[in-house]
Amino acid sequence: MQPEQISIDLLDAFGSNPPLVNIPDHGRFQPKPLPMNTAARFRSDLGSSTFLDSLLVAKESDLLVVGLHGALNQEKTKLPRFERMSTILNYPVNSMFFGDPALWMSPSLQLSWYTGWNGIDLQRTIADWSLAAAKAVGAKKLLFTGSSGGGFAALQISSLVANSYALVFNAQTDIANYRINGEGYGAQRTYVKTVWPEIAATFNSHTDIESGTWADSLGGRASAVKRYSEPTENYVFIVQNAEEFHFEDHYLPFLEAAKRGGNIARVKMKTYLDGPVHAQPKAQTFTENFEEALIWIKDLPNTISES
Numbered sequence: 270m271q272p273e274q275i276s277i278d279l280l281d282a283f284g285s286n287p288p289l290v291n292i293p294d295h296g297r298f299q300p301k302p303l304p305m306n307t308a309a310r311f312r313s314d315l316g317s318s319t320f321l322d323s324l325l326v327a328k329e330s331d332l333l334v335v336g337l338h339g340a341l342n343q344e345k346t347k348l349p350r351f352e353r354m355s356t357i358l359n360y361p362v363n364s365m366f367f368g369d370p371a372l373w374m375s376p377s378l379q380l381s382w383y384t385g386w387n388g389i390d391l392q393r394t395i396a397d398w399s400l401a402a403a404k405a406v407g408a409k410k411l412l413f414t415g416s417s418g419g420g421f422a423a424l425q426i427s428s429l430v431a432n433s434y435a436l437v438f439n440a441q442t443d444i445a446n447y448r449i450n451g452e453g454y455g456a457q458r459t460y461v462k463t464v465w466p467e468i469a470a471t472f473n474s475h476t477d478i479e480s481g482t483w484a485d486s487l488g489g490r491a492s493a494v495k496r497y498s499e500p501t502e503n504y505v506f507i508v509q510n511a512e513e514f515h516f517e518d519h520y521l522p523f524l525e526a527a528k529r530g531g532n533i534a535r536v537k538m539k540t541y542l543d544g545p546v547h548a549q550p551k552a553q554t555f556t557e558n559f560e561e562a563l564i565w566i567k568d569l570p571n572t573i574s575e576s
Contacts, residue, residue: 274307277326277358284308284324284351284366295321298398300405303327311398315389319373322349325402326364331571332563333363333408335399337426339417339549340380340456341372348372352419356555360563363406367395369422375463380456382444383422384490386464392422392490396429400573409571412436412562416549424493424505424523431502432570436562438508438550439515442493442523445481450547451514454478494526504535504569506562508554511540513547537565 273288280286287310292298295313303309305327313321338352349368357364370391371381385391403411411433413423420440427435441447449456458478462469468483477483489496505527509520520540527533541554550558 274303274309274327277306277308277328280308280326280358282355283347284310284354287324292321295394296397298401300325300401302407303405305329315370317374319370320349320368321370321391321394321398322368323398323402324351324354324366325406326358327406328361328363330362331407331409332566333365333399333403333406333411334360335395335411335413335423335426336364336366337383337395337413337415337419337422338366338369339415339419342379343372343376352415353555356552357559360559362563363403363408365399365402367398371464375459378459378463380418381460381464382418382441382491383426384444384464384487387467390490392425393429395422396426399426400430403573409573410434410566411572412566414559414562415440416555417441417547421493424507425490425496427503427505428493428496428501430572432572433503434562434566434569434572435503435505436508436559437505438555438558439510439513439547440493440507440519440523441515442519442526443484443495444487444491445484446518446522448514448518451518494522497523497532498526498530500531501535504537504566505532506537506539506558506565508539508541508550508558510543510547510550512542512545514545515547516540 275287290311292313308326311323338350351366413427414436415423416438420437423435427433484491527536
C-alpha cells in the first residue's frame with residue numbers, strides 16, 4: 270500500500286487536501302514508509318455510509334501523536350474533523366488524526382466517543398492503525414491525546430496498547446455518567462438511538478437512559494472506569510479543570526479506578542482553574558501540558574520494541 274502523499278507545506282487548514290487512499294479492509298491497514306515532511310490521508314468504508322478517516326503526517330521523530338476530537342456541531346463543522354492539527358504540526362513529531370466514523374450516521378449526532386457499534390470495535394481498530402502508522406514513519410512511542418469525548422477515546426485506545434501514552438483534558442471517563450452541563454442526558458440519548466438502535470429498542474421510558482444500565486452490554490468500551498479498574502500497561506497524563514463538574518463525576522472516579530486496578534503509579538495528574546463550564550482547554554493550557562507530556566515520556570519505555 271503506497272500512500273499518495275503531499276508536502277506538509279501544502280496541507281490546507283483542515284488536512285483535507287492530500288489524495289485519499291482507500292483501505293478496502295479496515296482490519297488490514299499496512300501503509301508503506303512515508304517520506305519525511307509529507308502527509309497522507311486514508312479512508313476505509315465501514316458500511317452503511319460510514320467512513321473511518323485519518324490523516325498521517327511524517328516528520329523525523331521517534332514519537333507518533335494521535336489526535337482524537339471531542340463533540341462537534343455538524344452544522345458548523347465538515348466531516349472528518351482533525352482536531353488540534355494546526356497546533357501539533359508546529360512540533361517536531363509525527364502525527365495522526367482520526368475522525369469518529371459514527372458521526373456519518375446522522376447529522377444530528379455530535380458525540381459518539383469513538384466506541385464503534387455492533388460489529389465494529391473501533392477502539393481496537395484505531396489502536397491497530399496507530400501501531401501500523403508508527404512503524405510506517407519510524408516512531409517508537411505512541412501518544413494518544415484528546416479532550417472531553419476525545420479524551421475518553423484516548424484513554425480507552427491507549428489502554429489497548431502496552432507502553433503507550435494518553436494525554437487527556439477534561440475527559441469523560443464513563444459514558445453513562447456524562448451529563449451535559451452537569452444535568453442532561455441528551456448526548457447519550459442521541460448516541461444510543463443512532464449508534465445502538467438495538468439497545469434503544471429495549472427502552473420502555475424516556476428516562477431509561479438515566480439509569481446507566483444500558484451501557485453494561487457495551488462492557489469496557491463505554492467506561493474507562495471499568496477498564497482501568499483492571500490492570501493496564503499504559504501511561505496516562507490526565508489534566509482536569511477542577512472548577513467544573515467533570516472533576517467529581519469523571520476525574521475522581523477515574524483515579525479511584527486506577528488505584529483499584531494497580532495502575533495509579535503510571536498516572537500523572539494535574540488540575541487547573543478555568544471556571545465552572547465544561548470546555549476544551551485554552552490553547553495555552555493545551556500547549557503547556559503537551560510540552561510537559563513530551564518531556565515526561567522521553568525517558569519512559571518505548572511503545573514499539575526494536576525487534
